[in-house]
Amino acid sequence: LDVTTHTLTLEVDFFQVNAAVLMRLTKPTLFTNLPVTCEERDLPGDLFTQLMREDPSTIKGAETLMLGEMLTLPQNFGNIFLGETFSSYISVHNDSNQVVKDILVKADLQTSSQRLNLSASNSAVAELKPECCIDDVIHHEVKEIGTHILVCAVSYTTQYGEKLYFRKFFKFQVLKPLDVKTKFYNAETDEVFLEAQIQNITTSPMFMEKVSLEPSMMYNVTELNTVICGDEGKSTFGKMSYLQPMDTRQYLYCLKPKPEYAEKAGVIKGVTVIGKLDIVWKTNLGERGRLQTSQLQRMAPGYGDIRLSLEMIPDTVNLEEPFDIICKVTNCSERTMDLVLEMCNTRSIHWCGVSGRQLGKLSPATFLSLPLTLLSSVQGLQSISGLRLTDTFLKRTYEYDDIAQVCVVCPYTSNES
Template identity: 70%
Template sequence: MEVNPPKQEHLLALKVMRLTKPTLFTNIPVTCEDRDLPGDLFNQLMKDDPSTVNGAETLMLGEMLTLPQNFGNIFLGETFSSYISVHNDSNQIVKDILVKVLKPLDVKTKFYNAETDEVFLEAQIQNITTSPMFMEKVSLEPSMMYNVVELNTVKQVGEGESTFGSRTYLQPLDTRQYLYCLKPKQEFAEKAGIIKGVTVIGKLDIVWKTNLGERGRLQTSQLQRMAPGYGDVRLSLEAIPDTVNLEEPFHITCKITNCSSERTMDLVLEMCNTNSIHWCGVSGRQLGKLNPSSSLYLALTLLSSVQGLQSVSGLRLTDTFLKRTYEYDDIAQVCVVSSTIQVES
């Protein structure tokens, strides 16, 4: 009977010798409340332990250095020194050899489109290592089309304070959310009206330090987002009051933009009343011709018959050239309150 030799899983033998630095000693504190049976015994033992930090005995991190016992992990963005030996143990030729060692952070991004051309970027950063990190910098480098405003500080009289407080440590498996507002530069906004299609937003630049001050850096690839599809006609609100009185007329200002770069439109405005919001004016009015990449401003009057937070809906725009109707609902929300009447005695 013929026995096949065992199949070799890997053709290459990899040997790595890392030049590592000493690490801080870590202890596992045992604590209890004063009313428990041991009383203050555990706390006194930790204070007498020479490896603990004075005044912070309950922290796992000690003040003594220990020599590394194993190779440890190498994370993406960290600097390390080592010797790598790759040996081909087989009789085959091996090509396209890559070394990838581990990523320390998990980065997720979300885009939110505002009523205007502004874009809000939310970046969720998670520490997926086994040790805390000092987050030195998390910034967004925008592309040439945008200006960026960081929304991660609380404005005060002096300098802005970070929303995360004075401690910028990110514990293992903890996640932080960073928010940025991007606005198109004037030359791009005026040239195209709105930025269409897939646009490049920019890239995140993250810098951190580990326990002994080793510095790591990670830059993401260029972030891209799909611009919202407004169709050929875009309607946006330029002015609307936050609070209005019940059964009293209030005014809003709308901006209508012809997003087409080639075709002129002939628009007709229709206003459809809802159960709570009523339009004041003549429906079916002619707005006239609107040239490509041009806009017009329209002042409208409404009246609400129901209190509370009400949605402004019911606008219809019809292009008489193509016989195409565009519907706009939930354009904005307004708070309706009852008007107070003062009676003199």
């Protein structure tokens, strides 16, 4: 009995009626040669050129290219990477001159966490005549890294009623094909920007077929990896999306809370699930691989009991002319607040209106829109500061400075030289 996987052969120490052969099914590779040339005035003359023309592995008319038109069958087991499909061919052959009965072939894959049955059929074959065989092809998408053991077990009954059983083990390692790193950037508008750095840590190029982000139920996602040119989007990575060995590529996504969640203060806080990355690639002769990350989580920024944000502010305002802004005050606590607004002038920013006015009670997880008017007495980029909110229940004051910046320009231009 021989159990063979390319160059690996295991022999049994006792007589068996049947023989089993196990082979991994992989794509062939393009045959490469090393062209040797010389100048016509050199001693060999056109000898090397003539030999390359007669070589059946070269391309006619382009003999100096390393790649030929022939394919090479795998000479070893090769590497198996996470996300690829492991395919194997199992053949049980009756080497004897006897008819055996009730042949059951079972293939299991043992990983560090589970044992999977890969056999297409779990029913026994009634009989197997001499010089006949039972063939089976198994497929499995590899979802774990580390050591894997393929167990091939065969049981049968001889013509004398003797029940025999044997099994063989084949151990192989599953490697990590990609290194994925993520970074989160929080915006004041509740948007979250995700930067995913993907590095090819294999020894061969990859064609990146798809890299997408599947958001969680709380977010909508926008991919920022294309540039709009007319009516069509052009990828920032070009037409040929190849990732060379040890190269790294950055993908950017913008996540925005859905309206039903964004309107509820306090829902998106603490550790929140963003979603997961779905990566699909192809390698040698179109071999496909797919990898999904675990759920990506980020720590939402803390805003304390009260959050003050801007809903509307002009980019540019005129010097010493009033302009309007709209603030949004959100109660992020779990208690009702009775708020009082105070406005403190700064050197450049002056508030218009009554300071110390009552805003009323604000229930938990609710907000109110607050229109305000102010003017600037200094040109340039000015910071809006000086808002104070006081909770009369707890006598606690919340200070808000550097809320935003506005560009102040002079509306009058001098024509004097």
